[in-house]
Amino acid sequence: MFGSNLLERRSKPERIADQAWQQLVSAVNTAGDNIRDTARSARHTSTGLAGDAGELVGSAADEARHRASRAFDALAGRRPALPWTLLIGAALVGAAIGWAAGTAARAAGSRDRAVDDIEFVDVQRPDSPAESDR
Structure with missing residues (x-):
């Protein structure tokens, strides 16, 4: 105040x-x-x-x-x-590509052999006309 x-x-x-x-x-x-x-x-x-x-x-x-x-x-x-790191890196990349290509080629080759091993069999069905009827 x-x-x-x-x-x-x-x-x-x-x-x-x-x-x-x-x-x-x-x-x-x-x-x-x-x-x-x-x-x-x-x-x-x-x-x-x-x-x-x-x-x-x-x-x-x-x-x-x-x-x-x-x-x-x-x-x-x-x-x-010499650029050793570049050379070693290129060699490793080349080896990896070669390994992948080889594995793919082996896989493709094994698939072809599996197709050759399939044996087809002719089956005569009872309702089909026999060869002797022809």
Whole structure:
């Protein structure tokens, strides 16, 4: 009660100045929150872009290092090493295809033999005309 009586006793210009001050403080706080949110989203966006750029630069640097090493080896007269992993992989794929083809050929051949083993028998039915009647 004591505080409310003091506020009522202030002059009109003091009350207007106090309201203006409160509105200014509120506006500054809101602006600060907006700036903080904008800075946070910009930081997240720039972090993603920087990460992508870093990956791109890293892969380009690796490629440049690899090419420089190969160029140095070529100038030194060294032949490039055989790609053993590629050769071994191709051999394994070829072996797998050959095994599959062989298995399919054996399966097809066994089916043909089973057809040759079938024996057909002529059966005379009682209601059919006999050969002697012809």
